Amino acid sequence: MHCLQLSNIEFDMTAAKHIHPETDAPFVEAFGGWQDQSILIVDDEPGMRSFLQRTLEDRCSRVEAVDSVEAASVLLDSRHFDLIILDNSLPGKSGVEWLHEMRALGLHNDVVLITAFADLETAIHALRAGAADFLLKPFRVNQILSAIGRCFDRTHLRRENFILRRELDSHVDFGVDGLVGNSTALQPVRETIKRLATVSSTVLITGESGTGKEIAARAMHYLSSRSGNHFVPVNCGAVAPDIIESELFGHVKGAFSGAASSREGLFFYAQGGTLFLDEVAELPMAMQVKLLRVLEEKKIRPVGAEREIPVDVRVIAATNRNVEEAVQEGRFRQDLYYRLNVVQVHMPPLRERADDIPALAAYFVRQLAPQLGVPPQQPDNALLAAMVSHAWPGNVRELRNLIERWLILGNIPEIAIGSKSVAIDNGSDVSLQAIEKQHILKILGAADGNKTEAARRLGLSRKTLERKCAEWGV
Known part of the structure; x- marks a missing residue:
């Protein structure tokens, strides 16, 4: 028996039937069903359109059927379909020819091609046109459901993998x-x-x-x-x-x-x-x-x-x-x-929701300690007081980074918690002007040198900020 296997599609050229490992047992859709999926059927045979609609309309959110590629093009211009079931033998233009044209125009929908005739040339053209699966008429209900299920599963997994990669990248x-x-x-x-x-x-x-x-x-x-x-x-x-x-x-x-x-x-x-x-x-x-x-x-x-x-x-x-x-x-x-x-x-800046800092600190400790493999110790009152008094130019993100640094090192550098920590850690007097300069320059750095943005964060006019920077030679 001569068989042809291309990509994920396998054909028995002698028996002229589409074969996949499947049974006559009731088909169970993966990923919790197809309730949100939409399907477009393109076939010029009224009996086939009716059969497919009856089979799918209770499983999917929307099933529509047309008898020509021209009518299909009109529908695709007005609404989205998750899958297209496309007959290859259509009047005027074959399904494969139309699919080639639509792919070149930007159509990314998955397509299951159905045909009454199977040969090597048609199979190759179908794959090159971007058909996701290929079925030979006549087919059983579980065969078309299996083909549709594979398409939905691949799309779901492709999107899932894409999203998971972005989640891992964004943390x-x-x-x-x-x-x-x-x-x-x-x-x-x-x-x-x-x-x-x-x-x-x-x-x-x-x-x-x-x-x-x-x-x-x-x-x-x-x-x-x-x-x-x-x-x-x-x-x-x-x-x-x-x-x-x-x-x-x-x-x-x-x-x-x-x-x-x-x-x-x-x-x-x-x-x-x-x-x-x-x-x-x-x-x-x-x-x-x-x-x-x-x-x-x-x-x-x-x-x-x-x-x-x-x-x-x-x-x-x-x-x-x-x-x-x-x-x-x-x-x-x-x-x-x-x-x-x-x-x-x-979204309010952290300095306007200082009451949330103890809860946020505890949350980040619970989150980060297991990841870092360190004991989930909690900040003492002195450290919490310093945190509450800090301006937090980097907001919640800065607080999270500070907690991570504290869990790793057991202490926090003076600059990390601002002017209050300078007074506490150094045990020396620091002038108000020095604290003001340190704080303003820190905010300016956090704003990437954007004086308009830094002035907004500081509650100053841009002119005032520019005057102070000029005095400091910045």
């Missing part, structure tokens, strides 16, 4: 709520997050670096109906301007030098879930225009593609910049600002 820790503490400044944030979790409106989270903007965005996602899908974070300021469009929207093969194959973007991985655009104010102006269009049209266009792809993604953006000032200076589009700022959540 972000979060719980169901994600926010530690019960200070007065934190309560309105908690209440707002709970309310925003019930809707899909675009949200802009503002606040200084290290205040927990991503934690707040994650809380909105995991408390929402989108929690069954992925939360995809991206730091817009960390992606090179020349590749940010491909990173977000994906690209087709040959779209630019080095694009040897098509690639899905972050909007694809966030499908049905949430895309978190951190440091959104760092986006290049050209990218701001394209993001605005995506927010308004709910469609993306991969780089080099000729067609737009519908997406169902909630966008939450965040920035530590003064966006209104950036708009006035022409560095950020006003229309995009209004589109992102449907609802704004401001």
Whole structure:
């Protein structure tokens, strides 16, 4: 018996039937079912369309069927489908030919190709066109369900692996709520997050670096109906301007030098879930225009593609910049600002929620001590008092790093907890002017030399800060 095996597809060329290790036992969908999945059927045989619809409509959230590739193209322009079941023998244009064209235009959907005729040439063309699986007519119910299940499983695992890699890279820790503490400044944030979790409106989270903007965005996602899908974070300021469009929207093969194959973007991985655009104010102006269009049209266009792809993604953006000032200076589009700022959540700096510092310190000790392999000791009252009195220019992130350093070394350098520790540790008098200079320069350093941002954190005017820097020769 002559068999052909290409990629994950195996054909028995003699018996002309599709073979996979499967049984006649009831098929059980992996990953808790397909309730959120949508399927498009493209077949010109009314009987086959009816059979597939009856088989799938109780298993999936949405199943639609058309009799031509022209009708399929119209549907794909208006809505997203997780999978396409495509007949190869269609009037005017074969399924494989249409799939080749759609892949070149930016279509990334998984496709199961079905056909009444199997030969080596058709199989090769199907694989080259990007078909995920291949079935020969007639087939049993469990065969089509197995093929669909494999496609959904591969997509799920691909997205899962992608998200896990990003989680490991970001080292972000979060719980169901994600926010530690019960200070007065934190309560309105908690209440707002709970309310925003019930809707899909675009949200802009503002606040200084290290205040927990991503934690707040994650809380909105995991408390929402989108929690069954992925939360995809991206730091817009960390992606090179020349590749940010491909990173977000994906690209087709040959779209630019080095694009040897098509690639899905972050909007694809966030499908049905949430895309978190951190440091959104760092986006290049050209990218701001394209993001605005995506927010308004709910469609993306991969780089080099000729067609737009519908997406169902909630966008939450965040920035530590003064966006209104950036708009006035022409560095950020006003229309995009209004589109992102449907609802704004401001994360308070740690100095405004000093009551939460003991709870945060205890939380970080519980979290870090097992990772470091050290005893989970707690800060004494003197250390807590010094922490509470510190200005925390790096906010919660700085506190976490300080606790980690304390657990490792058993002490904290003077500079780490600010002016109060200088007086305590040195046992010597330090002038108010020296403390002021040390504190201002520290805040200026934390703001990467940005005097406007440092002045805002310090509660000073920029002119006052510039005058002091001039006096110190900075």
